[in-house]
Amino acid sequence: MAEPILALKNVTKHFGENTVLDDIDLSVHQGEVIVIVGPSGCGKSTLLRCVNALEPIQGGEIYLNDEKIDIKSKKLANLRQKIGMVFQSYELFPHLTVLENIVLAPTKVQKRKKEEVQQEALALLGRVGLLGKEGSYARQLSGGQKQRVAIVRALCMHPEILLFDEVTAALDPEMVREVLDVMLNLAAQGRTMIIVTHEMQFAKAVADRIIFLDGGKVLEDTKPEVFFEAPKTERARQFLSMFEFNVVKSQVEKVSS
Amino acid sequence: MGITIAILLGFICAMIQYYKVPILKRVVSVYIELSRNTPLLVQLFFIYYGLPKIGIQTNAEICGIAGLAFLGGSYMAEAFRSGLxxxxxxxxxxxxxxxMSNYQTMAYVVLPQAISVSIPAFMANIIFLMKETSVFSAISLMDLMFTAKDLIGLYYKTTESLFLLVVFYLIILLPISILGSLLERRLRHAGFGS
Structure with missing residues (x-):
């Protein structure tokens, strides 16, 4: 098998006394879509933030194409350009228009020509159904629109890997779909992605591999069919059962009778 | 002049606090407390009568500028800091x-937002500092107040002079005040509420 794009080796992270990530090993190959699921507080988001060196790690190593990601490294900004990140709360820059938001980093950081980036930005906006919104400010957009702009902004840097941190968690249900569709499209194009989500149907549809994280440990790392049909661990079974409404219903009936 | 230096001083202090520069951070907080909790008049006397004692020769004008910058710097620093x-x-x-590098993040993302948040406090400070110039007469600097007192002494027209004094302060400060609220409204329109 080819060398992985991203490799986490024995990554450990503490917040004070709390161990949030406990000896995590994970490798991601070109074109793979990894979905990380798990109960809240299990370290999913922290894992993504560590990959982007927004959080320091206390043990282990993270490599992107054999280059070590180190929060103190001088080349950190260079590495971060290759990692696109989309946040739950969109984090568009409120003082800039949609187009300026997208063009800012490619022109300032990568020193690309403004016209060229603008054209690319408009083409990408067209692909996510937002052509005509390039002059709007973030507060004039709906949550789903903002999140699509945030995805375009990340894409415009030509990252090698995309990280999605619960990008639909703050959205109204009818907007979740439009964002997930964009992500499904990206997956179909062969993008390498790591997605943290609570949308189980989506996870099943998009993932090449599912990582089940609990208590800062990788409990399962397997194909979605296996994970959703026959999870190996009891914790994973319990976790999945929370999404099963017929189970809830039978419990309600039991209680009421 | 004094106000310009105050703005610069305030900006530098706010940056030091924002980035938590060791040691300097302490110096800045001592400065801010010292300058905010003493009246301008006292600061002026300190500079005007104190500095020559340790061998620094100054004139009233430089003292005025220094006093305004010393007082204003801390107020401006607080305005910038709240914005940041x-x-x-x-x-x-x-x-x-x-x-983005740290510098780019500050220049393109944080600072534009911080400044538009701090504009109201910022304009209020400018007006406050302008009004504070009225104590300059105490160190015999020709400000409005000093001129008014002069005129009262010359012509004994106390009521008229004092009335004109109020009018002149308004003439100087009202445009700044109006400019401030215009600026505020425009900035509010252009940003925030994501």
């Missing part, structure tokens, strides 16, 4: 995750 703190740290993270 109003920008969510995840905005910084978002900029960093796009590969």
């Amino acid at each position: 703190e109003a920008v969510d740290s995840i905005q910084t993270e978002s900029a960093l995750s796009l590969g």
Whole structure:
């Protein structure tokens, strides 16, 4: 098998006394879509933030194409350009228009020509159904629109890997779909992605591999069919059962009778 | 002049506090407390009568500028600091995750937002400092108040002179005040509420 794009080796992270990530090993190959699921507080988001060196790690190593990601490294900004990140709360820059938001980093950081980036930005906006919104400010957009702009902004840097941190968690249900569709499209194009989500149907549809994280440990790392049909661990079974409404219903009936 | 230096001084102090520069951070907070908790008049006397004692020769005008800068610097620093703190740290993270350097993050993402938040406090400070110039007469600097007192002494027209004094302060300060609220409204229109 080819060398992985991203490799986490024995990554450990503490917040004070709390161990949030406990000896995590994970490798991601070109074109793979990894979905990380798990109960809240299990370290999913922290894992993504560590990959982007927004959080320091206390043990282990993270490599992107054999280059070590180190929060103190001088080349950190260079590495971060290759990692696109989309946040739950969109984090568009409120003082800039949609187009300026997208063009800012490619022109300032990568020193690309403004016209060229603008054209690319408009083409990408067209692909996510937002052509005509390039002059709007973030507060004039709906949550789903903002999140699509945030995805375009990340894409415009030509990252090698995309990280999605619960990008639909703050959205109204009818907007979740439009964002997930964009992500499904990206997956179909062969993008390498790591997605943290609570949308189980989506996870099943998009993932090449599912990582089940609990208590800062990788409990399962397997194909979605296996994970959703026959999870190996009891914790994973319990976790999945929370999404099963017929189970809830039978419990309600039991209680009421 | 004094106000310009105050703005610069305030900006530098706010940056030092924002980036938590060791040692300097302490110096800045001592300065801010010292300058905010003493009246301008006392500061002026200190500079005007104190500095020559340790061998620094000054004139009234330089003392006026220095006093205004010393007092204003801390108020401006607080205005900038509140603006910087109003920008969510995840905005910084978002900029960093796009590969921006710390400098770029500050210049293109944090500062524009911080400044538009601090504009109201900023304009209020400018007006406050302008009004404070009225104590300059105490160190025999020709400000409005001093001129008015002069005129009262010359012509004994106390009521008229004092009335004109009020009018002149208004003439100087009203445009700044109006400019401030216009600026505020425009900035509010252009930003925020994501």
